[in-house]
Amino acid sequence: MSREPRVVIIGAGMAGITALHVFTRLGFDAVTVLEKASDVGGVWHWNRYPGLTCDVPSQLYQFGFAPKADWSHLFADGPDIQRYHREVVESLGLGERIQLDTEVVAAQWNEDAANWTLTTKGGDRIEADVVVCATGVLHHPAVPDLPGLDEFAGAKVHTARWDDSVTTDGKHIAVIGTGSTGVQIVSALQPAAASITHYVRSPQWILWAPMSLRQSKLATRVLSRSPTAQDRLYRTLLWASGILADVTTRPSWRRRAVQGYARLCLRLQVRDPALRRKLTPDYQPLCRRQVVSETYYRAIQSGNAELVTERIDQVTPSGIRTADGCHRPADVIVLATGFAPHNYMRPMQITGRDGRTIDQEWAGGPRAYRMTAIPGFPNLFTMLGPNSPTGSISLQYSAERTAEYIARFLRMLRDGVATSIEVTEEATEEFNADVAVAMTPTVWNTGCNSWYLTDNKTVDLWPYDRATLTSMLAEPELSHFDIR
Numbered sequence: 206m207s208r209e210p211r212v213v214i215i216g217a218g219m220a221g222i223t224a225l226h227v228f229t230r231l232g233f234d235a236v237t238v239l240e241k242a243s244d245v246g247g248v249w250h251w252n253r254y255p256g257l258t259c260d261v262p263s264q265l266y267q268f269g270f271a272p273k274a275d276w277s278h279l280f281a282d283g284p285d286i287q288r289y290h291r292e293v294v295e296s297l298g299l300g301e302r303i304q305l306d307t308e309v310v311a312a313q314w315n316e317d318a319a320n321w322t323l324t325t326k327g328g329d330r331i332e333a334d335v336v337v338c339a340t341g342v343l344h345h346p347a348v349p350d351l352p353g354l355d356e357f358a359g360a361k362v363h364t365a366r367w368d369d370s371v372t373t374d375g376k377h378i379a380v381i382g383t384g385s386t387g388v389q390i391v392s393a394l395q396p397a398a399a400s401i402t403h404y405v406r407s408p409q410w411i412l413w414a415p416m417s418l419r420q421s422k423l424a425t426r427v428l429s430r431s432p433t434a435q436d437r438l439y440r441t442l443l444w445a446s447g448i449l450a451d452v453t454t455r456p457s458w459r460r461r462a463v464q465g466y467a468r469l470c471l472r473l474q475v476r477d478p479a480l481r482r483k484l485t486p487d488y489q490p491l492c493r494r495q496v497v498s499e500t501y502y503r504a505i506q507s508g509n510a511e512l513v514t515e516r517i518d519q520v521t522p523s524g525i526r527t528a529d530g531c532h533r534p535a536d537v538i539v540l541a542t543g544f545a546p547h548n549y550m551r552p553m554q555i556t557g558r559d560g561r562t563i564d565q566e567w568a569g570g571p572r573a574y575r576m577t578a579i580p581g582f583p584n585l586f587t588m589l590g591p592n593s594p595t596g597s598i599s600l601q602y603s604a605e606r607t608a609e610y611i612a613r614f615l616r617m618l619r620d621g622v623a624t625s626i627e628v629t630e631e632a633t634e635e636f637n638a639d640v641a642v643a644m645t646p647t648v649w650n651t652g653c654n655s656w657y658l659t660d661n662k663t664v665d666l667w668p669y670d671r672a673t674l675t676s677m678l679a680e681p682e683l684s685h686f687d688i689r
C-alpha cells in the first residue's frame with residue numbers, strides 16, 4: 206500500500222529550508238515546516254547585532270540550488286543573508302508550507318500507528334509520519350552566571366537576542382566574550398563609543414581577511430548572465446573549502462602554514478608587546494572555531510578601547526569589578542558569551558520507542574548515526590545533528606546531502622515498503638567509535654576549550670572530508686536499520 210508520508214520539518218532556518226525544498230523537488234507533497242519565530246532564516250533571524258557578518262565567502266555561503274549572483278560584498282552581512290533566505294523561500298514558492306509562530310514543545314512516537322504526535326506551545330496536536338528536526342546548533346544563548354549581573358542598572362543584552370532599543374553610541378560599553386561574535390561587535394561599536402572595554406577570558410587567534418570588500422560590478426554582471434560561470438565559481442569555492450577540512454582534520458605543512466599566518470596576523474597588527482602577550486592564546490591556531498576579522502586589532506588598539514583579561518569578579522549596578530579590584534563603569538553590557546550548542550532540538554520533549562526520551566538517550570552526550578538518525582527514535586531525523594561539519598565543510602552542502610538521504614527513507618514509506626525506520630544501536634555505536642578514532646589527529650583535539658566540545662569533552666564535529674560525507678549520505682545501508 207503506498208501512502209504519501211506526512212512530513213513535519215521543525216525549523217525554517219537554512220537546514221529546514223533545504224529539507225523543504227529537497228523533499229518537494231523530489232515529489233513529496235505532504236510536507237510542512239513548523240517554525241517558532243515570526244520569520245524564516247533561523248540563526249540569521251535571531252542574530253541581529255551590530256557588525257554581524259558572515260566570515261564564509263558569500264558565493265559559497267548560499268544554497269547550491271539557489272545561487273545568487275549579486276551579493277553586495279565578498280563576505281555578506283547578516284541583513285543581506287536574511288534577505289536572501291526570504292527571497293529563496295518566495296522564489297521557490299515554499300512559503301505556503303511554512304507555518305510561522307508555531308513552537309513545537311513535544312513529540313511522542315505512537316507505536317501502533319507508527320507515527321508521531323507533535324504538541325505545539327499553543328496546545329495544538331499535529332500528526333506526522335516523519336519528523337525532521339532542523340532546529341539548528343547555535344540557537345540557545347548561553348547567559349553567564351556572573352555575580353550581580355541581575356542588579357546591573359544599565360542596559361544588558363545578549364548578542365543573539367539583540368534589542369534595537371539599546372543605544373550604544375556615545376556610551377561606555379562593556380563587551381564580554383571574544384568568539385567570532387565578540388570580535389565583530391567590538392569592531393562595530395568601538396568607533397562611536399565613549400569607551401569600550403573588552404573582557405576576554407581566553408584570547409582567540411584572529412585571522413585577517415578583507416571582510417569589507419565589495420563584489421565588483423563586473424563580477425555581478427558575469428555571474429548574472431552566465432549560470433555556467435556561477436556554477437563553476439561555486440564548485441571552485443566548494444573545492445577550495447576542502448582545504449579547510451584538510452588542514453583541520455590532518456596534521457600537515459598546510460595546517461602549519463595557516464597556523465603561521467594566524468601568528469603573523471597578531472604579530473604584524475599589534476606592535477605593543479604587552480598587549481600582544483595579552484592577546485596571545487595558549488593553544489594552537491584553528492583548535493577553536495577560527496575567528497576572522499579585518500578590523501578587530503585596530504579597534505582594540507584605539508584610544509577609547511581597553512582589553513581586560515583579569516577575571517570578572519562582580520557586576521555592580523554601575524559597571525564591572527575584576528579580580529584585581531579595579532572597577533570600570535559601564536552604561537551597556539553586551540554578552541557575547543555564545544550558545545549551548547549541544548542542546549540541538551531540546552528543550553523539546555521527544556519520546557521515542559518504548560517511552561525512551563531524548564534526554565535519556567543523550568545522557569552521555571548527543572550522538573547520532575551519520576549526523577541524522579538516532580536509535581530508539583523511528584522515523585525521526587536530524588538536519589545538521591551531532592557530528593555535523595560546523596567547523597570545516599559548507600553547511601548548505603551538508604544539509605542538502607542529508608535531506609536527499611532522508612528522502613530515500615521517505616520513498617520507502619511512500620512505496621509501502623516500510624512503516625517505520627529506525628537506525629540500530631550497533632550501527633550507531635560503530636559509527637561513533639569510528640568518529641572517535643578519526644577525531645584523534647584533528648586540530649580540534651589539541652587541548653583547547655571550545656564550544657566544539659561536549660560536556661564529556663568529546664569533539665562534536667565531522668572528522669572526515671567532504672567526499673566521505675557525500676558517500677556516507679549517498680545511499681542508506683539498509684542493514685544498519687530496523688525496518689518494519
Ligand code: NAP
Pocket residue numbers: 258259260261343349350351381382383384385386387389404405406407494517541542543544656
Ligand atoms: P563563542 O565562540 O562560544 O564565544 C563565547 C565567548 O564568551 C568566549 O570568549 C568565552 O570565553 C566567553 N565567555 C563565556 N562565558 C563567560 C564568562 N562567564 N565570563 C567571561 N567570558 C565568558 O560564541 P560566539 O562568539 O557567539 O560564536 C559562536 C559561534 O557562532 C562561532 O564560533 C561561529 O561558529 C558562529 N558565528 C559565526 C559568525 C560568522 O561570521 N560566520 C559570526 C558570529 C558567530 P572562554 O573562551 O574563556 O570560554
